[in-house]
Amino acid sequence: MDWERHVEREVQRYRDGDTRLPDETDADARQRQLTRMGNAAGGAGLALLMAGRREEAADWFARAAERYRESFDDAPPGSWGRPIGMIKSRVLAGDWPAAEREARFALEQGAADAESPIGRYAACLALLVLARDAEARPLADALRTQDGFPHDVGDALATIAARDRVGYVEAVEGVLESFETRDEYLEDMPVADTVIVLQALATRRDLAAGLSSPLLP
Numbered sequence: 372m373d374w375e376r377h378v379e380r381e382v383q384r385y386r387d388g389d390t391r392l393p394d395e396t397d398a399d400a401r402q403r404q405l406t407r408m409g410n411a412a413g414g415a416g417l418a419l420l421m422a423g424r425r426e427e428a429a430d431w432f433a434r435a436a437e438r439y440r441e442s443f444d445d446a447p448p449g450s451w452g453r454p455i456g457m458i459k460s461r462v463l464a465g466d467w468p469a470a471e472r473e474a475r476f477a478l479e480q481g482a483a484d485a486e487s488p489i490g491r492y493a494a495c496l497a498l499l500v501l502a503r504d505a506e507a508r509p510l511a512d513a514l515r516t517q518d519g520f521p522h523d524v525g526d527a528l529a530t531i532a533a534r535d536r537v538g539y540v541e542a543v544e545g546v547l548e549s550f551e552t553r554d555e556y557l558e559d560m561p562v563a564d565t566v567i568v569l570q571a572l573a574t575r576r577d578l579a580a581g582l583s584s585p586l587l588p
Contacts, residue, residue: 372585377418377560384411385434402445406453409438413460414558420463420588421562432464436473443480451482451490458496462568467500474500483510488520495528499572508532523549527569531578540580543569550586562586 388408393400412435419428439456446453454477461470474497482494483506491510498507511532514525523545530538543566550556550563557564563586573579 372421372561374418374422378415378422381411381415381418381558381560382431385415398445402442405438405442406446409435409442409453409456409460410558412438413456413463414560416460416463417558417560417562417564420567423588425465429464429466432460433466433469436460436464436469440473440476449485449487449490451477451485451487451493454480454482454493455489455496458493458500459564459568462500462571463564465571470500474498488514488517491517492520492524492528495532496568499528499531502575504532504534521546521549524565524569531569531572531576534576534578536578539573539578543573543580543582547582547584547586551584 385408388404388411392404392408395401412431416428416431416435419425419431436457439453439460443450443453454473457473458470458477461467461473477493477497482490482497485491485494491514495507495510495514498504498510508529511525511529514520515522515529517525523542526542527539527546530536530542546569547563547566550566556562563584566582566584566587570579570582
């Protein structure tokens with residue numbers, strides 16, 4: 372995979388987006404453009420991570436989190452993808468203090484009480500980042516059987532919260548397989564980013580699986 376080409380493409384998308392960023396008078400157009408910029412910055416971060424350029428990747432993941440945060444205030448209600456992007460970007464950067472700040476923000480916005488699975492996913496990630504595993508377990512258990520939510524991801528979250536290493540290894544292998552067998556990827560970036568985040572959370576609990584894949588750094 373030509374990761375340098377992916378880096379150049381995503382960085383250029385981010386810079387182009389910045390030149391066309393609407394001002395505060397058009398709040399809706401601005402929040403949508405900020406989200407696109409966050410996606411591009413996250414894509415650059417993933418490509419840099421896969422290329423082994425971790426420090427540069429961390430800088431771009433930080434940009435992604437900042438753009439998602441800027442976009443949130445004017446986003447439609449229930450836009451839980453932004454806090455998820457904020458948390459995942461900080462975890463991918465390995466910046467746990469910042470990840471904890473993003474996690475607290477997601478919970479302050481009411482993610483744990485969200486009606487949608489994506490909102491409860493945001494809450495579950497946030498609670499796991501904050502090591503509030505007992506609170507994360509019922510949310511994760513509900514996600515395991517929630518229609519419209521990837522059950523293997525729910526299993527992985529639940530087994531992390533329960534500190535069940537055997538269950539986690541089986542679950543995260545299923546998540547990785549789902550990435551390896553799909554045809555389309557976010558930002559056209561063949562990276563199992565969810566697996567990387569799950570493994571980071573598992574590592575902090577001495578649960579991480581031994582995984583190898585072209586879709587992982």
